[in-house]
Amino acid sequence: MNDTGQLNGPLRLVRSDDGLRVVGRRCPEAHHTTAYADFVCPDCGRRLEEAVFGPAGVVWSYTTITTPAPGRTPPFTLAYVDLADGPRILCDVPAAAVPTVAVGQRISVVEVDGRPAIAEEVSR
Ligand SMILES: [Zn+2]
DSSP states (O other): OEEEEEEETTEEEEEETTEEEEEEEEOTTSSOEESSOOOBOTTTOOBOEEEEEOSEEEEEEEEEEOSOBTTBOSSEEEEEEEETTSOEEEEEEOGGGGGGOOTTOEEEEEEETTEEEEEEEOOO
16 A cells, blocks of 8 residues: 555545555544544544545535536536545546445545545445
8 A cells, every 4th residue: 555645635545456545543432533633532532543544435415516616627427425434525527437326335545646536346
């Protein structure tokens, strides 16, 4: 795996052969996971431990943006993805995947243009 650093704001992303992983944190009592630099569990106050999540996930929701944003040409589609046993992250939906993206869809997270993006359905 190659550590790509912070390619998407505060997210810490790591490339692997089967997709993109997010380095985040997890409560040792499994109350809470995060993709960001939180250090204390909001539920129990224990210190969070570093954990790696992905690339498998499920689309929680998605939307198509029709207004301009820096570095993007509208329309473009974004999806919130719940990583398996991990946090929810924002991903790009590549144009080829827009016709089939669906809430509840099982996907893999990959890197496209330096950002997390959804890819093919996960078969397992
Ligand atoms: Zn906790």
